[in-house]
Amino acid sequence: xxxxxxxFETFYKKNEYSVRDLGNWRYVHDERFDxxxxxxxxxxxxxxxxxxxxxxxALEDALLLAHNAAFERAIVGRLVEDGIAPxxxxxxxxxCTANMTSYLCGNRALAKALAVLxxxxxxxxxxxxxxxKTWQDxxxxxxxxxxxxxxxxxxxxxxxxxTKYSPRWPSHxxxxxxxxxxxCARGVSIDAxxxxxxxxxxxxxxxxxxKSLPWTxxxxxxxxxxxxxxxxxxxxxxxxxxxxxxDDGEEQFEAWEIAYGPQFPWVLGVSQYRQLNKLLSSLQTIxxxxxxxxxxxxxxxxxxxxxxxWSGGGSxxxxxxxxxxxxxxxxRNLVSPPGxxxxxxxxxWVANCTDYAMDIRRLFRARPxxxxxxxxxxxxxxxxxxxxxxxxxLLEMLRTGMSIYEAFARVSMGWTGGNLKKxxxxxxxxxxxxxxxxxxxxxxxxxxxxxxxxxxxxxxxKSQELVTSFRAQNPLTTGLWRTLDDxxxxxxxxxxxMALPSxxxxxxxxxxxxxxxxxxxxxxxxxxxxxxxxxxxxKRKTLYGGLLTENLVQATARDxxxxxxxxxxxxxxxxxFHVHDEAITEVDQDVTVKDVEHVMSRTPxxxxxxxxSCEAQEAAHYLK
DNA sequence: GTAATGGGCGCC
DNA sequence: AAAGGGCGCCCATTAC
Numbered sequence: 001x002x003x004x005x006x007x008f009e010t011f012y013k014k015n016e017y018s019v020r021d022l023g024n025w026r027y028v029h030d031e032r033f034d035x036x037x038x039x040x041x042x043x044x045x046x047x048x049x050x051x052x053x054x055x056x057x058a059l060e061d062a063l064l065l066a067h068n069a070a071f072e073r074a075i076v077g078r079l080v081e082d083g084i085a086p087x088x089x090x091x092x093x094x095x096c097t098a099n100m101t102s103y104l105c106g107n108r109a110l111a112k113a114l115a116v117l118x119x120x121x122x123x124x125x126x127x128x129x130x131x132x133k134t135w136q137d138x139x140x141x142x143x144x145x146x147x148x149x150x151x152x153x154x155x156x157x158x159x160x161x162x163t164k165y166s167p168r169w170p171s172h173x174x175x176x177x178x179x180x181x182x183x184c185a186r187g188v189s190i191d192a193x194x195x196x197x198x199x200x201x202x203x204x205x206x207x208x209x210x211k212s213l214p215w216t217x218x219x220x221x222x223x224x225x226x227x228x229x230x231x232x233x234x235x236x237x238x239x240x241x242x243x244x245x246x247d248d249g250e251e252q253f254e255a256w257e258i259a260y261g262p263q264f265p266w267v268l269g270v271s272q273y274r275q276l277n278k279l280l281s282s283l284q285t286i287x288x289x290x291x292x293x294x295x296x297x298x299x300x301x302x303x304x305x306x307x308x309x310w311s312g313g314g315s316x317x318x319x320x321x322x323x324x325x326x327x328x329x330x331x332r333n334l335v336s337p338p339g340x341x342x343x344x345x346x347x348x349w350v351a352n353c354t355d356y357a358m359d360i361r362r363l364f365r366a367r368p369x370x371x372x373x374x375x376x377x378x379x380x381x382x383x384x385x386x387x388x389x390x391x392x393x394l395l396e397m398l399r400t401g402m403s404i405y406e407a408f409a410r411v412s413m414g415w416t417g418g419n420l421k422k423x424x425x426x427x428x429x430x431x432x433x434x435x436x437x438x439x440x441x442x443x444x445x446x447x448x449x450x451x452x453x454x455x456x457x458x459x460x461x462k463s464q465e466l467v468t469s470f471r472a473q474n475p476l477t478t479g480l481w482r483t484l485d486d487x488x489x490x491x492x493x494x495x496x497x498m499a500l501p502s503x504x505x506x507x508x509x510x511x512x513x514x515x516x517x518x519x520x521x522x523x524x525x526x527x528x529x530x531x532x533x534x535x536x537x538x539k540r541k542t543l544y545g546g547l548l549t550e551n552l553v554q555a556t557a558r559d560x561x562x563x564x565x566x567x568x569x570x571x572x573x574x575x576x577f578h579v580h581d582e583a584i585t586e587v588d589q590d591v592t593v594k595d596v597e598h599v600m601s602r603t604p605x606x607x608x609x610x611x612x613s614c615e616a617q618e619a620a621h622y623l624k
Numbered sequence: 625g626t627a628a629t630g631g632g633c634g635c636c
Numbered sequence: 637a638a639a640g641g642g643c644g645c646c647c648a649t650t651a652c
Contacts, residue, residue: 320643443640549640
C-alpha cells in the first residue's frame, strides 16, 4: 500500500478564525474556509497546488499521513462534500505523525519534534506571516513560491518521520491514536434547548453581579487585580492573599473572604464572577460548535501529557475539566456552598437547594435511541503504586473486595477490627487522605492542604505525625522513591530511561545538576543547594524520587486505561470521550452495566496480580 | 498591535 | 534531606 503524506494550508486569522477558535468541524464549514494550498509527497515525488487541480486518483487506497491528521481529515471531508474530492476519499486510512512524535519524544509541534529526533531546525515564519492573508496576498507579495516550498517541506518531513520512526510506535498505541481521532470527529450530542436556557439565565446572573462590583462603574474590568487592590486600599482592608504563594494559600484566601465578605459583598463577588464567566465561556463555545444534528465535535490530544495521558485542549473547549458541582442560583444570584466542603459534600449541599441549579454535565447526552454507561476505574493509581512496590499484603486484601483505604489501615495503621468505614469513620478518613496524598513524597505543609480538599482538617502537629508515620510504615513506597531518585542522579550528563510494566519507556533527556539558592527552613538563611533537572517535552524541570514515582504510577495507570478503551470500542460500544480513568460510553439499549464492568475490571497481562475494578452506571446524560 | 507570563479556576 | 503530580482556558498585565 502506498503511504502518502498530505498537508493543507488554509486561510486563518489568529483569535478570529482558526481551529483554536472554532474547532475542526466549524472551521472547515465556515464561509471563510479556503484551502488554498495542498501539498503531497509519496516518498519519491511531491506535488503542490490548489486542491481543485489535484489528481485525487493518486491517493486511492493509500495510507494517508498528516501532522495533526484530524485536521487534514476534516478538510478532506469538506472537500468531499463540495465535490472537489471523490467520495471514496472517506475510506482511506489515516495516521497522525503529531500523535506519533508526542509518543516518541513528547513534542507535538513538527519543528520541535524534528529538533529533538533529528537535531534539525525548522522555521515556521512563513506560516505566521500568513495569518489573515490569502493565497492572492502571498502571490502579490512574491511569497507564493516560498509558501509552496514550505508546504512541500512539511509533507517531506512528515513522510520521513513516519518511514523512520513508525516501527517504534506500537500498534496498540496507533490504535489509540486512531480511536482518539474518531472520538473527536464523532463528537457528543447536546441538549440544545437546555443549553440556550442556561446561557440566557447565566448572562442575567453575570450582568447583576458585574453591576455589584464597585470598580466596574469606573470602567475597570470586573476581575482587574489592580482595581481590586485599589478598592481594598480605599476601604482599608488587606489585599487578597495570592493562593499560589503559600502552601496553605487556599485556606488563607478563604480566611480573607470570611473576614471581609460579610461587610463587602464584592469580596465574594470577584470569585463568583470568575466562576460564572468561565462557565458561560464554555456554554458559548458549545453553542458556537453546534452542528445541524445538535452534536459538537471537540478536541482530545493523544499523549497530550508526557506521562501519556490524553489532554483536553486545542480547540477552546476542554471535555476533561467540566465542573462537577452545579451552580445554585437563587433569584438570579449565585449562592455558593461553604468553601470548606469537599466536592461531594458541596454537591449534596446544592442538591438540597430548591430554586435553580445549573449543571453543565447535563448538557451532554446520549444520541436518540442510545444510552450512556459511565464507568470509572476504582483508585487505579494507589493500586498501581501498591503493585509497583510489591505490597502484596495490600494487594491480597484488595483481591477480596476490601476497600483500599481499609486495607491500608490494616497494613500500615494497625487496624484489626471489622468494617473500618462503619466502625471507625475518623480513622477511615485518615487512611483515605494518606493513600491519596502521601504516596509521592508530599511534606506536611502541603498535606494539610490536600487533607482539607477532602474535608479533613489537620493541625500542623497531626500532619507531621501522619507524614512521619506513613514513611515509617511504608518502606516499600519510600524505597521506590529512593531507587528512582538514585537512578535518576546516576544518569547525569545523559538520558534517564524509566521502563513501564507495559513495555513503554519514559525518557527524561539531558539530566543535569544545577545549583540554586534555597531558604533554610530553620534559620531562614539562603544557602546553595543542588537540584537535578531534565527535559520533559521541551521544558527543563526539576525531578526527584517522589515525582518520578508519581510519573511512573500515572503513566502505568494510563496504559491500563488505554487497554480498556480499545476493548470497550471492540466489545461494547462507542466511547464518546474519556477523562483519565473514566469512560463515557454510548451504547445500544441491550448493553448492560455489567458488560462495561467486565471490560474495565480486566488486569492487563503485564500487570498480573494487580486487582483492577471499576464502578459503572447507566445515565441519560453525563454526570458525577 | 502581539507575545509572553502569571493568577485563578476547572478536572483527574 | 526534602520536594505530590498531570493538564487547558480565561483574564489582566507586562514586555516587546
